[in-house]
Amino acid sequence: MSERRPGAAPNETTRRALLGGTLLGTTGLLLGGTALARTPPTTREPDIASTDAWGARPPRNELVLLSRPARKIIVHHTATPNSTDHSRAHAFELARSIQDHHMDHNGWTDTGQHFTLSRGGHITEGRHHSLAAFRDGGRHVVSAHTSGQNRLAVGIENEGTYDNVAFPSTQYDELVGLCSALCTAYAIEPYEIYGHRDFNATGCPGDRLYALLGQLRTDVAASVGGDPTGVSWPLLRSGDEDERVRVLQYLLNEHGATLTTDGIYGPATEGAVRDFQRSTGAIVDGLAGNQTWNQAVRERTYGDSGPAVRAVQHRLGTTVDGVFGPVTESAVRTFQSERGLRGNGVVDARTWDELVG
Structure with missing residues (x-):
């Protein structure tokens, strides 16, 4: 087994x-x-x-x-x-x-x-x-x-x-x-x-x-019923600079890291990725790929709070306060509708996939 x-x-x-x-x-x-x-x-x-x-x-x-x-x-x-x-x-x-x-x-x-x-x-x-x-x-x-x-x-x-x-x-x-x-x-x-x-x-x-x-x-x-298309995550590495890196940093902070969410995949982010990979039994290579994203992403919904919610809010352009309230839920539903997703206001793997991508 x-x-x-x-x-x-x-x-x-x-x-x-x-x-x-x-x-x-x-x-x-x-x-x-x-x-x-x-x-x-x-x-x-x-x-x-x-x-x-x-x-x-x-x-x-x-x-x-x-x-x-x-x-x-x-x-x-x-x-x-x-x-x-x-x-x-x-x-x-x-x-x-x-x-x-x-x-x-x-x-x-x-x-x-x-x-x-x-x-x-x-x-x-x-x-x-x-x-x-x-x-x-x-x-x-x-x-x-x-x-x-x-x-x-x-x-x-x-x-x-x-x-x-x-x-x-x-x-x-x-x-x-x-x-x-x-x-x-x-x-x-x-x-x-x-x-x-x-x-x-x-x-x-x-x-x-x-x-x-x-x-x-x-x-x-x-x-x-439902959507059979598997989620697809980007491969990020040291030297990358974009919004996907910022989302990754927020997610790593959700799991205990203390990164500056600057969107720069520098030594601190690579080190946090390695630490997270080690803690979850993933391949430890410092590259943020399939296993790292799958382990880092957690479903977020109304009433949640924390760095992962901040990542959602940042990507949606709403107030970044880390609290999943009515405004954030409404923005998630709108985003889901625009992307042809199930508009339930819950940020599951498919919605995360779209937010990251």
């Missing part, structure tokens, strides 16, 4: 020390907060075997449940043998094997990912309570599948190694169905379906499966 490869693996212990949220007991859900308004799922729920069904061990510690939905989906491959056993019993054995590896070898609380899809097309719940959170549609179980994204993204492990081997059609069809159901339940746009390598220094989910993600987004959009 993705965590077995060299490079920065998700550090569950460090993350848990920093996380707030509602705790999930090993014997049930301890839910807190107010459920978010949402549209009930309309797609068929895939057949997902619960942790009880495949005989999971209880989590070692309490899990964390956020009272808000996941905002994206990240696709992995397990980097295990391409088994020819397509039975449900094998899928259950795989789920137990992954949990044992994550808990006993990695020292994690539970299975890292939310769901696992076998080569035979059988889906199993990974981390406890992921199935209940998905059915609720307004909650997200904090996971351990992608450094920097575990509070935001649903993780799907796909059995097999797909560097050079084609992804099986049965497995692909079930992946489309699962992603479609998740997008409906959580109101995730198809363009928010990614591969693990879009965030971390890893080859996961393999070249062959990664090459299918564009088709996956298209097929999911055909099922549930």
Whole structure:
């Protein structure tokens, strides 16, 4: 699986020390907060075997449940043998094997990912309570599948190694169905379906499966609607001077840097990029490319505040006070309308893409 490869693996212990949220007991859900308004799922729920069904061990510690939905989906491959056993019993054995590896070898609380899809097309719940959170549609179980994204993204492990081997059609069809159901339940746009390598220094989910993600987004959009076009970020480097650099500086400040937002990619900005890449498990090269932008961007909406909001306001030409109030929301809606985006006033990855570009 993705965590077995060299490079920065998700550090569950460090993350848990920093996380707030509602705790999930090993014997049930301890839910807190107010459920978010949402549209009930309309797609068929895939057949997902619960942790009880495949005989999971209880989590070692309490899990964390956020009272808000996941905002994206990240696709992995397990980097295990391409088994020819397509039975449900094998899928259950795989789920137990992954949990044992994550808990006993990695020292994690539970299975890292939310769901696992076998080569035979059988889906199993990974981390406890992921199935209940998905059915609720307004909650997200904090996971351990992608450094920097575990509070935001649903993780799907796909059995097999797909560097050079084609992804099986049965497995692909079930992946489309699962992603479609998740997008409906959580109101995730198809363009928010990614591969693990879009965030971390890893080859996961393999070249062959990664090459299918564009088709996956298209097929999911055909099922549930929405925009399948993946986001596209600029590559910035030392010596660059423009508004894209200024946005990057604001975003890095949102994550703890103290840069002057002058739009100049000098030594301080390059150093901040390297520090951020190191902290999120991305490739550390000082270049602001795909992984850096994907890790730095966070959805911003009414009521938010901070440097990222300042970046939005600067690009929209409104008062730069760092507070996402009515004026900023109105300006975002106008910008979205002018760019042919969904005019909901929420600055998600697609809106960020347009603001940066």
